[in-house]
Amino acid sequence: MREKNNKILRGLAGLLLIFFLDTAVVFPDEVGGLFTLCPLRVGQYAEYQIVSFENQDRDNRYRVAVSGTEILEGREYFWIQLDIIKGSARQITLKALTAGYDQAECARKPAGCLSEGIFFLFRTARRIILIDQNDAGYEISPEIFSAPPDILRGTLYSATPDEQNYIDYTKMTRLAPKENIAVPAGTFDCDHFQVETQSGEDFTAEGLDVWRSPDIPFLGVVKMEFSKTNFAEKWKYHYEQQLNNASWWSRLHTYFFVRRVPEKERQDTYVMTLVGYGTEKTRSDNRPLQ
Amino acid sequence: MEKKVKHTIIAAVLIVVAVTLYMLPLLLNLDNGITLWQKNRVSIWYQNCLDSFFYYDTIAGDHGWPFWGYCFEGGILVLSIPDEIVFHPLSPLILAVGAVKGMNLVYYIMYIFGGLSMFYLTSRVLKYDWAGSVYSSLVFVLCGFFPLLQVYGFGNARETILIPLLTAFYLRSVYSNAFILPAALILSLFCIQSALYFPIVVLFLFILALVTMFYKDTRLRVRHRNLRVFFIILALALGFSAFKLLPILEFLAIDNGSRGGAYPDSIASASSFPFLLECLVKPVNSGTGTMYIGYLPLLAGIVSGIVLWKRLWRWLFILLIFIGLSFGPHAGIDLHRILWHLPIFNAIDELAKYYSLIVIFIICLLAGRVFPIIRRYLPGKPGYAVGGTLMVISVVNLLTVNSAYFNEYKTKIPERKNGEQRFVQAGLINYHSGDDGAMSLLALSLYRENIGILNQDYDRYTPQINNNNIVPRYYLIPRFVFLAPSTKLICLPNPAYQGESSFLRPENKAELIRVTADSLAVRVTMTGKDRLVINQNYSRWWRSSAGKLENYKGRLSVRLDSVGSRIVSLDFRPGNFYLGGAISLFTLFFSVYFLYRPGKPPHIGRGENAVMV
Numbered sequence: 017m018r019e020k021n022n023k024i025l026r027g028l029a030g031l032l033l034i035f036f037l038d039t040a041v042v043f044p045d046e047v048g049g050l051f052t053l054c055p056l057r058v059g060q061y062a063e064y065q066i067v068s069f070e071n072q073d074r075d076n077r078y079r080v081a082v083s084g085t086e087i088l089e090g091r092e093y094f095w096i097q098l099d100i101i102k103g104s105a106r107q108i109t110l111k112a113l114t115a116g117y118d119q120a121e122c123a124r125k126p127a128g129c130l131s132e133g134i135f136f137l138f139r140t141a142r143r144i145i146l147i148d149q150n151d152a153g154y155e156i157s158p159e160i161f162s163a164p165p166d167i168l169r170g171t172l173y174s175a176t177p178d179e180q181n182y183i184d185y186t187k188m189t190r191l192a193p194k195e196n197i198a199v200p201a202g203t204f205d206c207d208h209f210q211v212e213t214q215s216g217e218d219f220t221a222e223g224l225d226v227w228r229s230p231d232i233p234f235l236g237v238v239k240m241e242f243s244k245t246n247f248a249e250k251w252k253y254h255y256e257q258q259l260n261n262a263s264w265w266s267r268l269h270t271y272f273f274v275r276r277v278p279e280k281e282r283q284d285t286y287v288m289t290l291v292g293y294g295t296e297k298t299r300s301d302n303r304p305l306q
Numbered sequence: 307m308e309k310k311v312k313h314t315i316i317a318a319v320l321i322v323v324a325v326t327l328y329m330l331p332l333l334l335n336l337d338n339g340i341t342l343w344q345k346n347r348v349s350i351w352y353q354n355c356l357d358s359f360f361y362y363d364t365i366a367g368d369h370g371w372p373f374w375g376y377c378f379e380g381g382i383l384v385l386s387i388p389d390e391i392v393f394h395p396l397s398p399l400i401l402a403v404g405a406v407k408g409m410n411l412v413y414y415i416m417y418i419f420g421g422l423s424m425f426y427l428t429s430r431v432l433k434y435d436w437a438g439s440v441y442s443s444l445v446f447v448l449c450g451f452f453p454l455l456q457v458y459g460f461g462n463a464r465e466t467i468l469i470p471l472l473t474a475f476y477l478r479s480v481y482s483n484a485f486i487l488p489a490a491l492i493l494s495l496f497c498i499q500s501a502l503y504f505p506i507v508v509l510f511l512f513i514l515a516l517v518t519m520f521y522k523d524t525r526l527r528v529r530h531r532n533l534r535v536f537f538i539i540l541a542l543a544l545g546f547s548a549f550k551l552l553p554i555l556e557f558l559a560i561d562n563g564s565r566g567g568a569y570p571d572s573i574a575s576a577s578s579f580p581f582l583l584e585c586l587v588k589p590v591n592s593g594t595g596t597m598y599i600g601y602l603p604l605l606a607g608i609v610s611g612i613v614l615w616k617r618l619w620r621w622l623f624i625l626l627i628f629i630g631l632s633f634g635p636h637a638g639i640d641l642h643r644i645l646w647h648l649p650i651f652n653a654i655d656e657l658a659k660y661y662s663l664i665v666i667f668i669i670c671l672l673a674g675r676v677f678p679i680i681r682r683y684l685p686g687k688p689g690y691a692v693g694g695t696l697m698v699i700s701v702v703n704l705l706t707v708n709s710a711y712f713n714e715y716k717t718k719i720p721e722r723k724n725g726e727q728r729f730v731q732a733g734l735i736n737y738h739s740g741d742d743g744a745m746s747l748l749a750l751s752l753y754r755e756n757i758g759i760l761n762q763d764y765d766r767y768t769p770q771i772n773n774n775n776i777v778p779r780y781y782l783i784p785r786f787v788f789l790a791p792s793t794k795l796i797c798l799p800n801p802a803y804q805g806e807s808s809f810l811r812p813e814n815k816a817e818l819i820r821v822t823a824d825s826l827a828v829r830v831t832m833t834g835k836d837r838l839v840i841n842q843n844y845s846r847w848w849r850s851s852a853g854k855l856e857n858y859k860g861r862l863s864v865r866l867d868s869v870g871s872r873i874v875s876l877d878f879r880p881g882n883f884y885l886g887g888a889i890s891l892f893t894l895f896f897s898v899y900f901l902y903r904p905g906k907p908p909h910i911g912r913g914e915n916a917v918m919v
Contacts, residue, residue, distance in 0.1 A: 066786050068738040076736050078787050100736055100787050107735045108781065133790030146801060149774055154801035165797045167732065167780060171751035172720065176348055178744050178793045224791050235789060242791030286738065286786065286793070 050190060050207050051126040052230050056094050056116045058082050060233040063292040065200070077101040077291065080134055080234055086113060088142060096137050108148055112141035112158070126209075127185030130226065134234060135161070177245065183222050187211050197227045197238050201290040204229040204238045213244045221245075232293055240288040313436050314429070317443070321421035324444055328705055329414055332712040336407045339717040340457055348743035350459030354409060355719065356750040357390045357461075360823070361397065362405040363722065368822040374845070374878045376821050377758035378749070380731065380776030381842035381862075384823065385550060385883055386557030388501035389462035393550060395495070406719055413456055413464060420467030421447035424670070427474035434674050435681075441606075441697055442674030446470070448704035450585075450598035451666045453711035455659070459743065462501040466663050468492055469507060473667075476511055479535050480518070483901050486535060490542035490897065497547040502660060505650045510664050511536055513627060517620040545893030549886035556882050569646055576634030576642070577658040585658070586669070589707045595632070595658025597666040598708060602700045603673040610675035618672060625668040632661035722754045729806060729821050731758035731841065733778030738786075738793055748782075748795075773843055775860040779803050809836045819873070826876040830866065838864045838874065847882075851875040 054060075061081035067073055077099075084095040093113045100107045114137040122129040129136070138144060139161045147153045168174045191208040206227035213223025223244035228236040326333065340351040364372040372392050375384040384390055391397050396415055400408030424446045429439035447467070455463040475489035493511070496504045515536035519528050544551065577585070577595055585596050586604055611622050630637040631645070634657050642661075645651040654660050676696070681689045732752060737745060749759045760778055778800050785792035806818040807828045814836045820827035826848075830838060837858060844857040852874050853864040864874060 064789060073736070073738060078789065080789065098788070100783070102736055131790060131792070133785070133788040135785065135788035135790055135796075138788070146798070148800075148802055152802060156798070156801050160798060161796075165780065165799060167755060167757060167797050168748075168751060168795065170720075171755065172342065172352075172717065173744070173748045173751035175342055176744055176747060178348075178738075179795065181792045181794050183791065222791075226791075237789060240789075240791055242786070243793055286791075288786065288789065288791075 050209075050228070051123050051129060051236075053117050053119055053122055053129075053236060054230060054233050056082050056096075056233075057295060058085055058094070059295040061293060061296060062233045062290060063201075064237075064288050065291050066286055066288045068286050075103045079292075081296075082233075083111065088113075091115065093142060096134065096141075098134065106149065108146060110138065111145040111147070112138045113143040114138070114141045127188065129235065130209075131183065131185065177222075178243075181222060181243065183211055183224050183242075185211060188224075195227060199239055199289040199291070201238075201292050204231070206238050232290060237288065238290050241285050242288070243286045314425075317425050317429070317436065317440050318422060320440060321425060321443055321447065322418055324701065324705065325414070325417045325421055325447060328448055328709045329417065329712050331709065332410055332715050333414065335715040336410045337404075337718070338715040339406055339719045340459070341714045341716050342747070348747045349457060349714075350743045350746050351457065351461075352459065352743065352750045353746035354391075354459055354461040355406065356746060356753055357387075358400055358405040358409045359722070359750070359753065360384070361390075361392055362400050362408070364823040366401055370822045370824040372823045373847075373880050373883070374823050376823065376826075376842060377729070377731075377753055379762065379843070380758070380760055380773040381845070383553050383557060383845065383847075383880060385880065386553040388554060389499055391461070391499075393498055410715070416464055416467055417447055417452070420452070420470070423468055423471035423474065427470040427477075428671065428674055431474045431477050432671075435677055437693055437697065438674035438677040441603075441677065441700070442670050444697075444701050445599055445603045445673050445704065446667065446670035448701065448708055449666055449670065450596050450708045450711070451662060453708055454596045457711050457714045459746070460659070462499065462503060463659075463663070465495055465499045466503050466507070468495070469510075469663065469667050472496070472507065472511070473514070476514065476536070476539065477518070479539065480529075480532050486538055486542070487897055487901050490539045490546060493539055493543035494546035497543055498550040502650065502654055503663065505648075506660050506663060508540060509645075510624065510628070511539070513624050514620075517623055542893060542897050545897075546890050548889035548893070549883055552882040552886035552889075553880060569643065572646060572652070572655050573634040573642065573657065575656045575658055576636055577629075577632040577662070578636040579633075581658070582629065582632070582665075585662070595656075595662050597662055598704075599666070599669065599673075600700060600703050600707070602696055602703070604669065606674075606676035606696065606700075607669045607672035609679060610672045613679050614675055618675065621668050621671060625665060625672075628661050628664040628668070632657050632665060720754060722756070727756045729756050729758065729818070730779035731760055731776065731806075732780040732782050732797070733760040733776075733800070734762065735781050735783045736787055737761070737782070738784060773860070776841055776843065777803050806841045808839055808841075810839065811836045824878045828874045828876075829871070830874055831871045832866060832869045834869060835865075835867050838866055840864075840876075845878070847878055847880045849877045849879055851877075 059082065061079060063077055063079040065074070065077055079097075079099040079101065081097045081099075082094050083097040086093050086095065094116055096112045096114055098110045098112075100109070116137070117129065132139070138158065141158045141161070144156050144158050144161070145153050146156050168179065173179055188209055188211050191210050193207075194205045195208045197204055197206045204227075206229050209224075209226045209228065211222075211224040222242065225239075225241040225244070226237060227239040229238050230236055232238055339355055340349045342348060360375065360377070361372050364370050372384050372390075375382045375387075378384075385392065391400070391409075391412075394412065396412045397408075399411050399415075402408065403411060421443045424443040425439050428434040428442045429436065434442065452463065452467055472489060472492045475485045475492060479485035479489050493507070496507050500507070515532045519530070519532045521527055521529060575595070581595065586599055587601050589598055589600075611618060615622060627641065630639065630641045632642075634640060634642045642654075642657055646654075677693055680693050680696075683689075684692055734745075734748075737748075745762055749762050752759050757779075760773055760776055781798045781800055782795045783798060785794045785796055788796075805816070806821070807816040809816055809830075809832070811834070813833050815831040816838055817829045818826065818840070819829050826840060826842070828838060828840065837856075838853070839858055840862040842862045844860055844862045848855055848862060850864050852868075852872070853866040855876075856863050856865060862876075864876070866874070
């Protein structure tokens with residue numbers, strides 16, 4: 017009898033474990049199923065602009081391209097080139113020799129695919145080349161992308177919302193079947209995915225809006241709004257947290273005074289838009305290494 | 307004791323007590339920094355904090371002079387940053403009590419000086435009655451304009467609270483030469499500390515000189531001395547500030563030209579009538595330009611302006627001009643656009659922030675004038691009751707509402723890892739420049755880890771340095787460059803980094819063993835002639851203990867001939883600062899001699915309160 021009970025308990029525990037694991041990784045089918053990616057082809061490129069709140073950084077560009085292929089151990093690898101541009105000057109270029117995305121994995125775990133962008137390709141690359149402003153190329157270890165040095169650990173900056181950034185992807189939903197989105201690269205019928213900007217949540221929880229089209233290379237992103245936070249809510253949360261540990265004077269002061277200076281609501285959003293995409297001739301800029 | 311002296315002492319005590327109560331949340335947390343994020347953004351206060359730490363660490367820690375900012379942009383002349391605190395008259399407080407506590411105490415003292423200045427202007431120069439003087443002073447010092455800019459981190463607005471003192475000295479100097487020197491000294495403080503507020507204050511003083519030139523005797527007359535005194539004060543102030551202006555001019559000369567205002571950007575935050583009203587009477591933080599005083603002081607100012615317009619027309623005229631300037635294109639005539647064609651004015655990007663200083667100052671001045679009106683229409687006890695009620699309600703309201711800003715001091719600033727880690731530099735790649743505060747906090751955080759920062763985007767009035775040849779130890783890249791929805795920074799070691807000092811030939815070895823704000827020391831081991839390259843921007847003011855100093859592709863370098871191991875020392879001796887200092891001292895002695903030499907009576911005009919009553 018006792019053994020039977022143990023079996024039942026073990027079974028229940030197993031079921032519970034499966035249930036919790038499932039809820040941790042599974043997304044609504046409609047979200048995962050729509051995350052199909054355009055296969056990588058040589059010459060393919062997509063160029064983005066990211067504008068921060070107050071419409072700053074308009075001169076920044078991010079160009080991702082497949083600049084070539086290489087066969088390693090009988091398998092085709094792609095050279096992914098990321099040019100980081102400010103104004104008319106290229107800041108640095110990073111090139112990664114990578115196997116590309118796993119389509120099935122991306123459809124199953126869209127959050128993993130989306131949250132890392134093309135960083136995943138660098139993290140799993142076989143080789144990485146960094147080309148600096150002076151056009152000098154250096155081979156760097158791909159392992160650096162898996163565990164980059166954390167020079168900001170424990171600093172004040174590491175506590176800012178900029179650095180704490182957290183998006184609850186389990187809340188990601190698809191809003192409408194198709195939305196017509198106009199960006200500098202053209203107008204696209206897009207799937208709109210959203211993590212709603214929640215009120216009353218942890219101040220580091222951010223909202224997200226992504227418009228995707230399977231015709232766009234790499235992640236299919238046509239437009240993305242991120243770092244969406246309702247700062248008035250953050251403000252409130254912040255004070256409530258502070259009050260819990262505050263002195264009687266601070267509590268009294270905050271009760272009478274602080275609430276009299278309420279903040280206006282505004283969403284501090286970064287917007288990434290597609291400014292160009294397509295396929296061009298293979299660029300012969302696989303420079304020799306120094 | 308004379309009754310007048312008694313009243314002055316009571317007023318001074320009232321002002322000090324009010325300011326102390328007002329700033330009590332800060333005074334109870336003097337060691338704390340500002341809240342990390344306000345409105346989801348980090349305050350630029352952290353830039354002030356960084357300057358303060360650099361000043362403190364250099365003098366108290368390294369026993370040097372804060373001349374060369376080795377950790378900013380690959381090395382810049384610190385003296386040339388318009389609002390750094392090195393030469394602030396109260397900066398020794400920072401050395402005495404520490405960087406953060408000192409900085410907070412400087413603010414407290416400035417508020418007290420500001421309140422007393424307003425009392426001096428209104429009671430001694432403009433001859434207000436006691437209640438009017440106290441009312442104007444308290445409304446001015448407790449208004450929302452200064453604390454908002456303080457918690458936002460606009461340290462250059464700190465000294466503007468002394469504008470009543472400048473006005474008072476200017477008005478008195480029209481009748482007595484003895485006040486020219488103090489007026490010039492106060493204006494020079496604006497020049498060396500207040501950056502873009504300096505041209506605003508000069509413009510205000512110029513308009514004040516123009517409108518006070520005219521007076522009616524038996525007929526309309528013009529007193530040219532007003533304008534002459536203004537130009538003398540300006541010239542002396544520039545002379546006193548020469549020790550700072552010469553380094554600033556050199557700094558401006560090395561600007562790579564990428565700065566410069568675009569007019570549409572400059573008017574992005576132009577005020578308007580509803581916004582102005584909101585900034586004055588709504589107890590909300592409406593962003594820069596907020597200067598909450600509440601309905602009663604505003605009403606008092608309006609009543610004074612209407613009833614006494616014949617006496618106050620000059621102040622009303624200046625008020626209208628500056629309201630018009632803050633409105634930019636929202637005004638009938640875009641006065642700001644005319645000024646924007648002038649140098650310095652074209653760097654002004656937040657109209658409300660700058661022009662509002664004069665707006666709030668004059669409104670507070672006008673508000674104090676309501677007390678004679680109350681007495682005239684309500685003589686005796688009813689007048690006292692109404693005046694007293696007005697004073698109490700206004701002051702209590704301002705105390706309760708605006709002191710909330712000082713509740714923002716909650717953050718403990720960690721200690722610097724001095725000596726634990728060798729100095730290196732990190733280069734920012736496409737950091738989100740919309741958030742100046744976060745960038746300044748990043749710079750402070752890295753500084754505390756002994757890491758300098760490259761590509762920090764300063765305010766528009768600070769020139770951009772062309773430091774492309776400085777080789778960072780690390781690249782700091784926001785994750786969004788990888789098309790990820792994140793502003794987090796990724797740190798990549800730079801494979802091209804060869805150390806903070808190196809030789810062109812790899813067989814020779816160099817190690818930077820000391821770096822301070824006025825000296826460098828490199829241990830070298832050489833087998834043949836070579837060029838020692840130091841990973842700092844070149845400046846002609848460095849002096850080397852060995853070899854010849856040269857500019858090597860924008861970096862500091864020394865040609866060394868002798869072989870063997872030794873230590874090469876470099877000292878920073880900024881000649882432009884010494885020359886400027888000599889000019890400043892000469893101007894001071896020259897002005898003291900001519901203005902106060904024995905036997906020269908001060909110029910006495912038509913009486914102290916003939917014009918601005």
